[in-house]
Amino acid sequence: xxxxxxxxxxxxxxxxxxxxxxxxxxxxxxxxxxxxxxxxxxxxxxxxxxxxxxxxxxxxxxxxxxxxxxxxxxxxxxxxxxxxxxxxxxxxxxxxxxxxxxxxxxxxxxxxxxxxxxxxxxxxxxxxxxxxxxxxxxxxxxxxxxxxxxxxxxxxxxxxxxxxxxxxxxxxxxxxxxxxxxxxxxxxxxxxxxxxxxxxxxxxxxxxxxxxxxxxxxxxxxxxxxxxxxxxxxxxxxxxxxxxxxxxxxxxxxxxxxxxxxxxxxxxxxxxxxxxxxxxxxxxxxxxxxxxxxxxxxxxxxxxxxxxxxxxxxxxxxxxxxxxxxxxxxxxxxxxxxxxxxxxxxxxxxxxxxxxxxxxxxxxxxxxxxxxxxxxxxxxxxxxxxxxxxxxxxxxxxxxxxxxxxxxxxxxxxxxxxxxxxxxxxxxxxxxxxxxxxxxxxxxxxxxxxxxxxxxxxxxxx
Ligand code: NAI
Numbered sequence: 001x002x003x004x005x006x007x008x009x010x011x012x013x014x015x016x017x018x019x020x021x022x023x024x025x026x027x028x029x030x031x032x033x034x035x036x037x038x039x040x041x042x043x044x045x046x047x048x049x050x051x052x053x054x055x056x057x058x059x060x061x062x063x064x065x066x067x068x069x070x071x072x073x074x075x076x077x078x079x080x081x082x083x084x085x086x087x088x089x090x091x092x093x094x095x096x097x098x099x100x101x102x103x104x105x106x107x108x109x110x111x112x113x114x115x116x117x118x119x120x121x122x123x124x125x126x127x128x129x130x131x132x133x134x135x136x137x138x139x140x141x142x143x144x145x146x147x148x149x150x151x152x153x154x155x156x157x158x159x160x161x162x163x164x165x166x167x168x169x170x171x172x173x174x175x176x177x178x179x180x181x182x183x184x185x186x187x188x189x190x191x192x193x194x195x196x197x198x199x200x201x202x203x204x205x206x207x208x209x210x211x212x213x214x215x216x217x218x219x220x221x222x223x224x225x226x227x228x229x230x231x232x233x234x235x236x237x238x239x240x241x242x243x244x245x246x247x248x249x250x251x252x253x254x255x256x257x258x259x260x261x262x263x264x265x266x267x268x269x270x271x272x273x274x275x276x277x278x279x280x281x282x283x284x285x286x287x288x289x290x291x292x293x294x295x296x297x298x299x300x301x302x303x304x305x306x307x308x309x310x311x312x313x314x315x316x317x318x319x320x321x322x323x324x325x326x327x328x329x330x331x332x333x334x335x336x337x338x339x340x341x342x343x344x345x346x347x348x349x350x351x352x353x354x355x356x357x358x359x360x361x362x363x364x365x366x367x368x369x370x371x372x373x374x375x376x377x378x379x380x381x382x383x384x385x386x387x388x389x390x391x392x393x394x395x396x397x398x399x400x401x402x403x404x405x406x407x408x409x410x411x412x413x414x415x416x417x418x419x420x421x422x423x424x425x426x427x428x429x430x431x432x433x434x435x436x437x438x439x440x441x442x443x444x445x446x447x448x449x450x451x452x453x454x455x456x457x458x459x460x461x462x
Contacts, residue, residue: 002109004030006331007123007132009115009276012040014308014320015138016099016108021328023106030132031108032115032125037096038103040140042317045160048095050183052088053163054348057190061350066387079191081168088163116277120301134303134331137276137291138324141269141309146175148235148246149265155243156236156263159184169193169262173245175233177204179347181266182220186349188262189224196226196258198233198247205347209359209408211394216353216410219390223350228258236263271310286312296336297327305331319343342425346415351391354418357406357425360396369399373431373455375447377411379462382442388412393451395421395431402430402455413444420448431455 006022008015011033022029037044063076103110113125123130143158145151153161162184168191174181177199189195197204203213204220204227217227231247234255238244243263248255271289278285284292284300291299291306299306307327308320322343326336347353363370373395377383391411397404407421424434434452439445450459 001128002030002130004028004109004130004132006030006134006136006328007032007111007115007130008136008138009117009123010040010138010140010308010310011035011038011099011110012138012140012308012320013042013317014140014324015040015136016103016324017321018136018138018307018324018328019108020102020106021325022331023108025328025332025334027328027332029108030111030130031103032111032113032123034112034114037092038099038110039092039096043095043099044092045163047317049088049092049163050159050187051348052091053084053187054183056084056087057187058350061190069387079168081191085164114275116275117281117304118277120281121303132303134305136297136327137273137278137299137304137306137310138308138320139272139276139310140320141315142272143265144268144270145265146233146235146267149175149233149263150236150238151265152238155238155241155261156265158265162262162264165262169260171260172196172262172264173198173243173258173260174264174266175236175245176200176266176268177217177227177229178206178266178268181264182216182225183348184264184266185225186220186223193262194226195224196228196260198228198231198245198258200230200232200250202230204229205353207359208345208353209355209394209406210361212353212355212408212410215391216347216349219351219410220349228256231256233267236265269309269315273310296330297323313340314343314345316343316345339426342422344415344418344422346418348415351388351411352414353410354414355406355408356418356422357404358396359406359408360394363396363405368405370396370405371399371455372396373451373453373459375450375454375459375462377444377447379450379459380442380444380447382444383412383447385442386412393417393447395434395448395451395455397431397455402432404429404431404434407448407451409448411444411447417445417448420445 005027009032019031111125172193174185174197230250234246297305307323309315329336344356376392378389394408396406431452439449
């Protein structure tokens, strides 16, 4: 039995970042992880592998659509699917080994196996029980399916199976127009699959600024994705190699069906806490399955903490990382803090979509007086040079004080551009602060400045 200051259960972005920071702050730290490799869902079967496939297929699409326009002649590349999957696996390997290296460097112990908490202050891994002053639940989340849908990870898949299909689908039905559905739908549409997305609501990407969502759906449709909106999936039947997705249109209750060789179920994720022994410990849970925590990540059991997808808030790797770092500071006797008002969200399609802070709909609902500054990438020379004039930057600022309340970008490198606005928001900046900051020409970031100018006396290139 080994004794630690902190044992963290789960080696994903929340857990491993928390561990490294704990160790850096002088705490004797261990991480329990049962997967063969560290990094959790994000590195093994989520963010990182999907970005590898998005990158490869983006280049394919560029070659097909744009090379000739630039005088780059010759046949477009063909796809070696096995090789593309091997590239993806290599990217995963490099990242997961990187975390192992960081653990060694920072002297974090990796307890290999699945952990449970037999009593307060104890963590069981295999036959061994370890003790710790503090225990952190960082066990993440799992895909949540639908009633009437049986996932086999071959024909009916979650994001995990979608990253490792035996072959490129001819017909793919995606259930759910959220982040996973649209990222993976884009990958397979670019690879030539006929992709239909079936969504319960009337708009894609719930919670996103409505103007951006509308423009996003239009651009995806232009890329060949089909959408069936306002459709509640009732079930999926599999016969041999063919899956039939049955749905009901909400507007008139009419029933219809779509057949496909592959079905991706992307209807959300739920906290993964099974097998930890939380019930026996009497840990208070929330109705939707999250561990209940106070403002400092403490659960209802003394010495037991929780972060990331296992607690409330957006299920995002970077949110979990921030919570991991903040908790490490708290456990080391310092003050840790997460600003939940400034957590960016990014969708890595082409164009990318990114947002931070309030949407226009939220501001209306709150009855706040606001102003909107918008700028189209059509007015941005750099974007036009690379055929990425679609999309815009939208900045929402307080009408009286000009303080930035939110920003929404659809366009090239949106996922990176958004961070300029995140930093500005952290500093309580006004739109004018952004507008008065010199931005290099020619960069995509000029579109951010122009949107900020549009909050005041007007953009220059609009
Ligand atoms: P999501 O919550 O983003 O979207 C699920 C969609 O499925 C919703 O639009 C919902 O209305 C729809 N839906 C639910 N039931 C349905 C039914 N019966 N019929 C038709 N449509 C139905 O969930 P998603 O895409 O599975 O992602 C899970 C989590 O992973 C999210 O929290 C997301 O933020 C995170 N994630 C983040 C990524 C990123 O930051 N780039 C990438 C991938 C996942």
